[in-house]
Amino acid sequence: MSKTNEAAALDQTSVIHSTFTLERTFPQPPKKVFQAFADKETKRRWLIEGEGWNIHAYDADFRIGGSDASRFDYKGGPELTNDTQYQDIVADQRIVFSYRMTMGGKPLSASLVTVEFTASGKGTVMTYTEQGAYFDGGMEAAKGREEGTRWLMDRLAAEVAR
Amino acid sequence: MSKTNEAAALDQTSVIHSTFTLERTFPQPPKKVFQAFADKETKRRWLIEGEGWNIHAYDADFRIGGSDASRFDYKGGPELTNDTQYQDIVADQRIVFSYRMTMGGKPLSASLVTVEFTASGKGTVMTYTEQGAYFDGGMEAAKGREEGTRWLMDRLAAEVAR
Secondary structure, three states: HHHHHHHHHHHOOOOOEEEEEEEEEEEOOOOHHHHHOOHHHHHHHHHHHOOEEEEEEEEOOOOOOOEEEEEEEOOOOEEEEEEEEEEEEEOOOEEEEEEEEEEOEEEEEEEEEEEEEEEOOEEEEEEEEEEEEOOOHHHHHHHHHHHHHHHHHOOOOOOHOO | OOOHHHHHHHHHHEEEEEEEEEEEOOOHHHHHHHHHHHHHHHHHHHHHOOOOEEEEEEOOOOOOOEEEEEEEEEEEOOEEEEEEEEEEEEOOEEEEEEEEEEEEEEEEEEEEEEEEEEOOOOOEEEEEEEEEEEEEHHHHHHHHHHHHHHHHOOOOOHHHOO
């Protein structure tokens, strides 16, 4: 699609739909990688802690029908919110969740994420698929989400190697 | 993709990801079509009532962060459940929701749906995009969802024409 056509598409709709899939291998077994999503304090470390990030609120309820909620900013910038709902969980194999994000009170996106864990030798192949809807000219947000998720997966890898 | 390759793909993953978009035009204005999603009793009529359907439970809370829950069966078959979470709402313009379905207690799918309403003359162009994850050999479910949604949109059209 040419740039001109992309611009035309943006004029016709306020929502951009975009899907990406990341595959990562870990030397640790599926149980260990799964646990980094399931355990509240472990997840907090790789998902929202880090230099420059200020955490205003964090709660996690890892069960089908349960919700997570986090509120944070980066170096005093606008508040970001992440509200997650667990859609399906199969222990050590699969986690499916939806989440919506806002920045400074403005809706940014809603997404459906499928994380699958498969044993490979002593390690794990993890497949992360995010089906996203980005609001109000969110083409840049759609592009940035994949990059941001790759960065988070690096943090996850460091966490499970601790 | 050949049938053989489809079968191979099913062996490699327990989740099928599939997206479809439906566009429908209505002679009624956006406010009227939007209301058929927003009003609890109106929505009940086109979404889950009808000959052969037994409704065990129905609740709706149409606001960002709110949830719907319905439990029903078709002619005494296995119980179906639909749990919906509202991700974003812009009055008369946009509704984004996630929902998960089970049948007989078995998880079937989780989806992210974007419904956009655009005025067109005195009527409405509605765009319905469903980004779905179908569990455990859900290729047939993925195919059936689009067909089932077209049928629901016919019921929606009849409802707004009442």
